[in-house]
Amino acid sequence: MDKEVLVDVQNLTHQFQLTKRTAIRAVDNISFQIYKGEILGLVGESGSGKSTAARCLMNIYEPSSGSVRYHGIDICDKKQFRANKKMLQTRRQIIFQDSGSSLNQRMKASEIIAEPMKISHMTPPRGSYRAEAQFQMKYVGLDQSFLDRYPSELSGGQRQRIAIARALSMEPEFLVADEPVAALDVSIQAQVINLFKHLQKEHGFTFLFIAHDLAMVEYLCDRVGVMYHGKLVELAPAGELFSNPLHGYTRSLLSAIPIPDPVRERQRKLQVYDGADLGDGRFTEVCPGHFVWRAQKGGDMHEEA
Numbered sequence: 001m002d003k004e005v006l007v008d009v010q011n012l013t014h015q016f017q018l019t020k021r022t023a024i025r026a027v028d029n030i031s032f033q034i035y036k037g038e039i040l041g042l043v044g045e046s047g048s049g050k051s052t053a054a055r056c057l058m059n060i061y062e063p064s065s066g067s068v069r070y071h072g073i074d075i076c077d078k079k080q081f082r083a084n085k086k087m088l089q090t091r092r093q094i095i096f097q098d099s100g101s102s103l104n105q106r107m108k109a110s111e112i113i114a115e116p117m118k119i120s121h122m123t124p125p126r127g128s129y130r131a132e133a134q135f136q137m138k139y140v141g142l143d144q145s146f147l148d149r150y151p152s153e154l155s156g157g158q159r160q161r162i163a164i165a166r167a168l169s170m171e172p173e174f175l176v177a178d179e180p181v182a183a184l185d186v187s188i189q190a191q192v193i194n195l196f197k198h199l200q201k202e203h204g205f206t207f208l209f210i211a212h213d214l215a216m217v218e219y220l221c222d223r224v225g226v227m228y229h230g231k232l233v234e235l236a237p238a239g240e241l242f243s244n245p246l247h248g249y250t251r252s253l254l255s256a257i258p259i260p261d262p263v264r265e266r267q268r269k270l271q272v273y274d275g276a277d278l279g280d281g282r283f284t285e286v287c288p289g290h291f292v293w294r295a296q297k298g299g300d301m302h303e304e305a
């Protein structure tokens with residue numbers, strides 16, 4: 001059975017214009033699809049363009065070129081965006097690394113969680129907004145006694161879970177989480193990752209999960225994309241990517257993961273990737289579902305033309 005494409009990204013590029021003459025190409029001509037119901041991970045070192053790509057997918061940034069389709073709707077087309085604005089704003093939600101720290105300080109947890117529902121005039125399925133907040137709160141593993149607390153009365157981990165509950169209260173069809181646990185204690189990170197896994201299984205929402213922790217991505221994601229200097233250099237099912245990494249940058253990332261076996265750990269060699277093969281090239285499907293950025297030599301380019 002063919003998988004249904006929810007998000008279709010084609011040749012997406014985003015440049016930040018720094019001065020009249022200089023621009024940074026934060027996202028450089030990337031193409032990929034996100035299938036309905038899957039968890040797609042996006043990894044890559046800091047500055048590789050993950051957040052910028054995610055923001056283009058969520059209409060926070062307007063891409064310099066390329067297209068993003070959601071349910072076939074070209075969301076970068078102003079007319080199509082306007083015609084579907086309500087659907088796009090309610091069905092898609094995003095959580096940032098610091099979502100917890102930017103909660104409205106003057107609102108109680110219960111009000112914060114229910115606010116997006118109120119704004120979009122959603123009828124609370126459980127009778128009242130407070131009941132809804134209570135339900136979501138329990139869902140993210142927070143005690144009811146937190147309902148009337150203000151953000152300043154909560155820990156960083158608790159605040160981030162409030163932010164997650166707030167995003168989930170909209171029962172999104174598509175959730176983007178941009179390093180949602182990076183700022184949390186390691187012990188709470190695992191708890192929140194387990195929560196995501198559980199929630200996604202239960203609700204089957206489509207999930208774009210951005211992280212730089214590879215172990216987390218391997219545990220959580222169905223497929224994984226690797227970004228380097230604005231380019232998507234590899235994309236494959238998680239198991240395949242981790243057992244058979246093809247791109248030099250992916251290999252260097254994986255070689256940096258410590259091995260629990262002390263003997264093998266002592267023999268572990270770091271692989272260095274110098275980016276030399278990043279010039280002209282093409283994102284190529286080398287075996288079913290496994291894409292890799294392949295440099296092209298002059299001759300190949302001619303054959304393709």
Ligand SMILES: Nc1ncnc2c1ncn2[C@@H]1O[C@H](COP(=O)(O)OP(=O)(O)O)[C@@H](O)[C@H]1O
Pocket residue numbers: 016024025026044045046047048049050051052053
């Ligand atoms: N608002 C901005 N203005 C200018 N440059 C930016 C801005 N946001 C990001 N960049 C630059 O774009 C590149 C990609 O950044 P980002 O998408 O945040 O990467 P990541 O999320 O993978 O760390 C980096 O070089 C970063 O410095």
Ligand SMILES: [Mg+2]
Pocket residue numbers: 050051052178179
């Ligand atoms: Mg980022």
